[in-house]
Amino acid sequence: ARLTAPATGAAFVAPANVTLQASVADADGTIAKVEFLANGAIRATDTATPYGYTWNSVPVGTHTLAARATDNLGAVTTSAAVTITVAANAAPTVAITAPATGTQVVAGAPVAFAATAADADGSIAKVEFFVHDGIGNYRFATDTTAPYGASYAFAEKTYTVTAVATDNKGGKGTSPPVAVTAVANQPPAVALTSPAA
Numbered sequence: 164a165r166l167t168a169p170a171t172g173a174a175f176v177a178p179a180n181v182t183l184q185a186s187v188a189d190a191d192g193t194i195a196k197v198e199f200l201a202n203g204a205i206r207a208t209d210t211a212t213p214y215g216y217t218w219n220s221v222p223v224g225t226h227t228l229a230a231r232a233t234d235n236l237g238a239v240t241t242s243a244a245v246t247i248t249v250a251a252n253a254a255p256t257v258a259i260t261a262p263a264t265g266t267q268v269v270a271g272a273p274v275a276f277a278a279t280a281a282d283a284d285g286s287i288a289k290v291e292f293f294v295h296d297g298i299g300n301y302r303f304a305t306d307t308t309a310p311y312g313a314s315y316a317f318a319e320k321t322y323t324v325t326a327v328a329t330d331n332k333g334g335k336g337t338s339p340p341v342a343v344t345a346v347a348n349q350p351p352a353v354a355l356t357s358p359a360a
């Protein structure tokens with residue numbers, strides 16, 4: 164008996180589902196069962212080819228896997244051990260790149276926001292934009308493709324805006340806040356320059 168998957172040294176990111184597959188043969192009989200072991204404990208038993216098992220929600224850490232085959236006469240063989248690691252999911256990073264913090268905008272006019280996001284051990288699933296008005300925190304946009312952006316029109320007040328990135332494993336990262344002050348629209352100035360009074 165031998166484990167054909169996963170490969171020894173394989174690395175996964177939590178939450179991880181690991182598929183184990185075994186190749187088993189008996190020259191003078193048949194295979195009665197194949198047991199899949201994780202850290203010495205039986206996780207599953209398979210009695211039909213192809214021999215396989217998916218270990219769901221594997222915890223963070225280093226794990227030793229093996230397959231143990233029993234033939235029709237009760238003879239038992241255990242495969243060589245395979246060691247895998249499961250690392251904790253690293254949170255994605257995200258930052259609002261525009262507008263700059265402290266920006267003053269005109270109340271009622273849409274303001275364009277842009278953000279960058281990255282994930283060291285996966286991919287970005289979405290970036291959500293939130294506005295904080297001192298009373299509540301409101302999501303005003305969600306973007307699932309780069310470049311990440313949104314638009315929002317403010318009433319007169321000072322606000323903070325944050326972006327929250329979610330990676331493909333559900334990890335979240337929050338940007339530093341950006342302060343935005345919305346002021347009333349000022350009428351344009353005009354003066355007659357010619358002719359003289």
